[in-house]
Amino acid sequence: MRGMTLGQYYPGTSPIHRLDPRAKIILGILAIVCSFLCKTLFSFCLLEALVLLLVILSGIPPKLLIRALRPVLFILLFTSLVNIFMTRGKNLLFEYGIFHIYEEGLWNALFMILRITSLILMTSIFLTYTTTPIALTDGLEQLLSPLKKLHIPVHDFAMMITIAMRFIPTLAEETERIMNAQRARGVNFSTGGLIKRVRSLIPILIPLFVSAFNRAFDLANAMECRCYHGGEGRTRLKVLRYNVWDFVAILLLIGVGVGLVFANRLTFGGSIL
Amino acid sequence: MDKIRLENVTYRYDVGTPFEQTALEDVTLSIEAGKITGIIGHTGSGKSTMMKLLNGLDSPTEGKVYLDGACINATKKEWLAQGLEDEKYKDLPKNAKKKAILKDYADFHKNLCFRVGLVMQYPEYQLFEETVAKDIAFGPRNMGLSEEEIAKRVKEAAAFTGVSEDLFEKSPFDLSGGQKRRVALSGVIAMRPEVLVLDEPAAGLDPRGRNNVFESIVDYRNKTGSTIVIVSHSMEDMAKYCDRVVVMNHAKVAMVGERKEVFAHVRELAGMGLDIPEITRLAELLLAKGLPLTDAIYTVEEAREALLAVWKGGGDK
Incomplete structure (x- = not known):
């Protein structure tokens, strides 16, 4: 449990790190839009060039970025198989019983893989890798603050997320302590059948829940003692300020999106190429 | 005789990361059978890390830990070669x-945590069962004992720590802090460990609670002849209850010896960030005022005897 880090934040001072968290959230959304705008190989080439540029700008080791893709490996595999076997087109390449593979299917599979990987890489570069979770929730709160007019408790949601994230390492530490204590009383977590292993979690989960609730009460009391009453009239230690570069970055990414739309129309010979 | 022996033990956290930290460095130490050994040191001196190594909960980065001459950290191969x-x-x-x-190897490791009972800091956080009796029985049940034996041990362990039997059917979460601590302690004592290792057993308790906890530990040792290791930063408690004292400083053993020997260096201990017992300070002040106190004084009892001796001596004159 030791060495468990919160999120994947990679400390640094790259131009992307220095952007305002609100700008980065908007950039993340634009990046998603961009990856869905691509329809031809040429526009995908442009998109990958953008991804490469972002990777270089952010200064994050590529090894770490590849790790971000690991959880979606299964989805990638599944969607590409579905695309390969289910797409009907003109150009039949292979046929065996009920299986038909068309050229269009292969292209679709490739595009889907490119789309999903670049989407994940870009959003993780903008959000998880270069922004601390706290800055991210702060930014989200500010961005969503117009919703307060509709009586949606934006501040409260943001506070809940912040508190939840703050206590992840604390609870991890606590879990380790309780596990050690119960192991010292002869609990074995690593052997035995499934049922036995699940049962061996009870001595961990109960004390953990009890202490988590106690912690929650303590925290609530402490907040009340300091007159916390929600977001109304609350000032901040770190005031978020937009910078020229934030606008430049947003405008640039919108420009890329428009460029991609035009790139889609360019055709070099084939319909997809 | 040595019950536990640490040989050239080094322990590092987060090896290979920028956060690497040495918690123990080349520690060689013997813990004598049947005695109460106190391990003192200020926060971060490596004392809590050391106790996790004593029952195999964690393995040292380098070095070996022996229990009754058998190596706790031996791999199957090493064990086989030696066997x-x-x-x-x-x-x-x-x-x-x-x-x-190989069967002995497996048995040795299975029984290790029952032979060396570990009471972690704030052990009340490990309580989870519906009733106090069930919680105390948790360890013995994991040992695979019969129901009668378990019931016997629960009663015995509760008697050691002064948990009254009316509490047996209560939920452990309804008890007071001091009671919880004693129940948690019983839960480990019920396994009848040959070595009982405790990390700050009295932390956060009031003076009466402290005395109760320590006295039940001493009682357990006296009745069973077990070896006790107490990890603490309180010199006051150590001076009162320990036979031998190990002083840890900066991941190393700074001093080892009988209580008297170690406390004779009281000034050096203060230099290591440890508090001198209040009664010792009082004795020093009295000494400065001209009272002829002979020996260095570390507990209230010692102070009383020394003062009575002075008083009687003065009467003679």
């Missing part, structure tokens, strides 16, 4: 020999 030379298995045929050695 083949051992007199104990001499008469067995080759195949049976290997089997017997």
